[in-house]
Amino acid sequence: MIPIASAAASSDKPDAASSSLSIYEQRRDLYEKIGIQTQIPWYWLAAIDQYERTITPRSRKKAKKEIKTDRLTSIRFKEGIWSGPINPDPADTNLTTIALFGGIGKDASADGAADPTNDDDSLYTMASYLISLGYEEEDFQIALWRYYQNDSAVRRIRQFAKIYKTFGPIDPSASAFPLPLHSIYTYRDTWGDRRGWGGLRTHEGTDLFAPYGVTVRSVCYGIIETKGWNPYGGWRIGIRDLHNRYHYYAHLQGFEKKIEVGDMVTPGQTIGWVGSSGYGPPGTQGRFPPHLHYGIYRDTGTTEWAFNPYPLLKQWEKAERARSR
Template sequence: MRFLLPVILFFSFIFQSLLVHAEETADIYSERMNLYKKVETVTNIPWYYLAAIDQYERNIREVRKDLPKAEGLIGIYFREEEWAGILNPNPHDDNPVSIQFFNGIGFDGNGDGKAKLTDDEDVLHAFANYILQYGVDHDNIKIALWNYYRRDNTVGIIIGKAMIYKKFGRIDLDEYVFPLPLHSNYSYKNTWGHARGWGGRRIHEGTDIFASYGVPVRSTCYGIIEMKGWNKYGGWRIGIRDINNTYHYFAHLSGFAKDLKVGQIVEPGTLIGGVGSSGYGPPGTSGKFPPHLHYGMYKDNGYTEWSYDPYARLKLWERQERLKKK
């Protein structure tokens, strides 16, 4: 009994910690949404565009070494010289008048007479004020984003996030599921980085989940379909971008779900196709290997995109989904 008590206390502590973390996360989402809506009221910029920009910036700061990690409620990043104005002799200037004189982007969003780079409301208003130079409709917001980031992929990713937020009307969209139904017969192991020979020497950028032909393949996340079609390596495949700027790649499908199209918004569990053995040749090639789902994950950092090992995530989602069903 004396050995059992510490174990019970340990798991009780873990459980309480998880509850506290969940409550804190919910509070953060609520505070962010309130701020997005507040700025929307003042500027008429739909909140979901502001949320998408904020989330994109937060995501790239998480994976870039040349950018500081986001510490506040809002993830949008401005350099000090950009905030105060490049020619401003005071890079820490928080006076809205002098900042405007030196063409800085800094803005007093909360009306306290100061434009602080450390104030979440000021930062969000500053970006909103930049967008207002172009307009608040969809097309002008896209133009504003292109002129700011100078990258088509970035504009597409942000607009995709905005459409996801608009559809669901909320920003707490972090739920994930395993790509195959848990009741189906499947097996997988960590094969990321293994050598592949067909089509030239290359490494395996994903995890192969072996299952019977036609087993349903599901979206693992809340996201938007960025790509659908044929690739000589992956066969019939689909790419979905989630709100955390992760690209989920499903390959070797037997076919696609009915009426599935690029630009469609999906959620965890949405049927997107079936397990197959397509690929390694021109359109229609199939049967060159046992049926399986190739599942890959890629990250975009604002400059480029790279593959990373999805195995740990698959194990986590599989375990979480099993626990929910109990």
């Protein structure tokens, strides 16, 4: 976990003192500063900013203009909402005309302009929108739904806020291999292989073959989103991470008893054990050799799709071996 940094001034271009901090500490400083100004817990601001970082931009060309490479935040405001829906100047930074046309843009950096490409201004504006209905979490959720018009977005931001509140300004890329490196296991790229049980379908994941009872571990910081039985995956667990990816672990022999839906997990934490459950009603075992089916799904804000986890597994395995040397 990254050490908690003190709240300090932040801008588009961090000064020499702040540049020695990690990017996660610099963001935390900005979240804390805006949080003090608006009385919003920093982890809610971090959650919104991270969610914006994970969703597909409405226009790649437009996104490049909105998000400079040296910025700390990733918030992209809906077209017309910053300067006002009928403002003839969509890039307007004048506070008077923004207010006149019903825009939400605000000036937090005290330079006389409401600039959506300024970290302080953009985050302060989003924070002001968030508290427009009140300061309770239920008020935040209503405001978020009004902004995104998407139940999934509200749910994801709540999950991200809980992760940040629990762990602090963590590196979302922190990882672990799903099986202990000292255990006996083998795997290859099984993405797209044919599967027949329950109807002809393609394999959306990687099978890691190992003996019964080998420990299965979380590959990331995240929140337990699902736990229980399904006919295909047997005893399975699903974990949501800060990249808005859903990690799916199936065919388990059993679960770590202390883990429940809504709990936080860390990279390398035990979540269950390799088994051969699935392909039938609850409790069905042994219809195939013991293995862990690991799948990964990406939520872009509008859709969720599976992608091949094999390259990531090789990367995580290599990185963990290097750390253990």
